[in-house]
Amino acid sequence: MKKIAIFASGNGSNAENIIQYFKNSNQGTVVAVFSNNSNAKVVEKAKNHQIPVVVFPKSELNAGFVLHELHRFQPDLIVLAGFLLKFPEFILKEYPKVINIHPALLPKYGGKGMYGNHVHQAVLENKEKETGITIHYVNEHYDEGEFIFQKAVNIEDCKSPEEIAQKVHELEQRYFPEIIEKLIPNI
Incomplete structure (x- = not known):
């Protein structure tokens, strides 16, 4: 069984969805959740599922502590699920x-500072007819790694970033765990 470590900074809805999806899987299991925010809801959600949590200050991401903790869990796959910091090259x-x-169809609306409602606001302001999700490998640049999966959704009826966010969130919840499961045999 492959071991999955999740990095998240906020609410943790995608992280919790992945934890639940793999609870009864014979392919993979979530072994730890890492967060740079001790007040993030993901911390409580992971603990509610009896998943070990590693909380670290932003400064420790680029120091040895996070890498040491990863060695402790030995994940086969690391999943960034709403993790807002740039992932360090030395860990990669x-x-x-x-x-x-x-939360967009890369390469549009990617890069530093493009996350959450910032993305949805930009999509709305540019009067896009569709948006969606992109699941991709992480490399040394924000949102430039090889694409694994994209799924689009029509947003012509959306009048606010929140309405766009809801449609994108539905895609995330449906497809993220499934795509992880499809990747597992190849890692």
């Missing part, structure tokens, strides 16, 4: 199987 060298979900 030791753990090259890192994936991320982005």
Whole structure:
């Protein structure tokens, strides 16, 4: 069974969805949740599922602590699920199987500062007819890793970033765990 570590910074709805999806799986299991925010709801959600949580200050992501903790859990796959910090290259060298979900159809609306409602607001302001999700490998640049999966949704009826966010969130909840499961045999 493959071991999955999740990195998240906020609410944790995608992280919790992945934890639940793999609870009864014979392919993979979530072994830890890492967060740079001790007040993030993901911390409580992970603990409610008896998943070990590693909380670290932002400064420790680029120091040895996070890498040391990853060595402790030995994940086969690292999943960024609403993790807002740039993932360090030195960790990618030791753990090259890192994936991320982005709330837009990359390469549009990607890069530094493009997350959550910032993305949805930009999509709305540019009068896009569709948006969606992109699941991709993580490399040394924001949102530039090889694409694994994209799914679009029509947003012509959306009048606010929140309405767009709802449609994108539905895609995330449906497809993120499934795509992780499809990747597992190849890692």
